[in-house]
Amino acid sequence: MHRYASAAAGVAEAEEVPLKARANSEILRTSNLRKIFTSGGQEIAPVNGIDFSVAEGEMISIVGPSGAGKSTFLHLLAALDTPTSGEVYFAGDSLGSLKEAELAEYRNQSVGFVWQRHHLLPDFSAAENVAMPLLVRGRPLAEGLRTAKQWLGEVGLTDRAGQPAGQLSGGEQQRVAIARSLVNSPALLLADEPTGDLDERNAEGVFELMQRLHKSHHLTSIVATHNLSLAGRTGRVFLLEHGKLGECKDALAETAGSLEKIASAGAQTSGERVTRV
Numbered sequence: 617m618h619r620y621a622s623a624a625a626g627v628a629e630a631e632e633v634p635l636k637a638r639a640n641s642e643i644l645r646t647s648n649l650r651k652i653f654t655s656g657g658q659e660i661a662p663v664n665g666i667d668f669s670v671a672e673g674e675m676i677s678i679v680g681p682s683g684a685g686k687s688t689f690l691h692l693l694a695a696l697d698t699p700t701s702g703e704v705y706f707a708g709d710s711l712g713s714l715k716e717a718e719l720a721e722y723r724n725q726s727v728g729f730v731w732q733r734h735h736l737l738p739d740f741s742a743a744e745n746v747a748m749p750l751l752v753r754g755r756p757l758a759e760g761l762r763t764a765k766q767w768l769g770e771v772g773l774t775d776r777a778g779q780p781a782g783q784l785s786g787g788e789q790q791r792v793a794i795a796r797s798l799v800n801s802p803a804l805l806l807a808d809e810p811t812g813d814l815d816e817r818n819a820e821g822v823f824e825l826m827q828r829l830h831k832s833h834h835l836t837s838i839v840a841t842h843n844l845s846l847a848g849r850t851g852r853v854f855l856l857e858h859g860k861l862g863e864c865k866d867a868l869a870e871t872a873g874s875l876e877k878i879a880s881a882g883a884q885t886s887g888e889r890v891t892r893v
C-alpha cells in the first residue's frame with residue numbers, strides 16, 4: 617500500500633514525499649460503513665451506513681451525543697476495529713483488502729491516534745513514552761529517544777523529557793500523547809476527545825497545539841469532541857447521530873443548534889438501534 621507521510625521535516629524520515637505536494641486530493645473515504653454491536657441481546661449500529669470523504673490537509677471535527685459512536689467511527693478509520701460491512705479507503709486502498717502486516721503498518725505509520733485517556737505508561741519517562749511507536753517499528757532506543765525529544769520540543773515539553781509520565785499534569789500528559797501520536801510522521805491525526813479531561817485553559821492550549829501541528833506538519837486531522845466552540849474552529853464540522861454522519865454546513869450556527877440538540881438528547885444515547893442486520 618501507499619506510505620503517505622506528513623511533511624514532518626527534521627523529525628522523521630526525509631525521503632517521504634510530503635503531502636503538501638499533493639494537496640486537494642482525497643486521502644480517506646468510507647463507503648456505506650457499518651458497525652453493529654450486540655449488547656444485552658440488542659443490536660445497535662453506532663455507525664450505520666456512513667459515506668464520508670476527507671481531502672488531504674483538512675481539519676475536521678466530529679461532534680455528537682455521548683454514546684453516538686464517535687469513538688467507534690474513529691476506531692474504524694484507524695483500523696483499530698473492523699467494520700461489520702462497508703469499507704474504509706486510505707489513499708485509495710481498501711483497508712479490508714490489506715494483509716495483517718500491512719494493517720499493522722497502517723496503524724503504526726500512517727495514523728497517529730490520540731486517545732481521550734492518553735494511555736501513557738506512568739512509570740516510563742515522557743521521552744520513552746513518545747519513543748514507543750518507533751521502538752515498536754524496530755528502531756534503536758537511542759534513535760527513538762533522540763526523535764522523541766525533538767517531538768517533545770514541538771509540544772513545548774523539552775524540559776520534561778526525563779520525567780515519569782505519571783508525574784506530569786493532565787495537560788502535559790495530553791501533550792506527550794500528541795507527541796507520541798506524531799512520532800512516526802503519520803499522514804492522519806485522529807484524536808478522540810483530546811481535550812475531554814482538561815479544564816478550559818488547558819483544553820484551549822492543547823487544541824491550539826493541534827491546530828499548529830496540523831498546519832506545520834501538513835496533517836489531515838479528524839477530532840472527535842464535545843467542545844463545540846473548539847469544533848467550530850475546524851474547517852468542517854460533522855454531527856454523528858443515529859448511526860449517520862451529517863455535515864453542519866454553517867459550522868458555527870449549526871454547531872450551536874446541535875449543542876441544543878445534544879443537550880436535549882440527554883447525557884447518553886446508544887447509537888442507532890437495529891432490528892435486522
Ligand SMILES: Nc1ncnc2c1ncn2[C@@H]1O[C@H](COP(=O)(O)OP(=O)(O)OP(=O)(O)O)[C@@H](O)[C@H]1O
Nearest residue numbers: 653654655662681682683684685686687688886887
Ligand atoms: N465493544 C462494544 N460492544 C458493545 N457495544 C459497544 C462496544 N463499543 C461501543 N459500544 C456501544 O456503541 C455505542 C457507541 O459508543 P462510542 O464509544 O463509539 O460512543 P461515543 O460517541 O464515542 O461516546 P462518548 O462521547 O461518550 O465517548 C454505545 O452505545 C456503546 O455502548
Ligand SMILES: [Mg+2]
Nearest residue numbers: 686687688808
Ligand atoms: Mg467516545
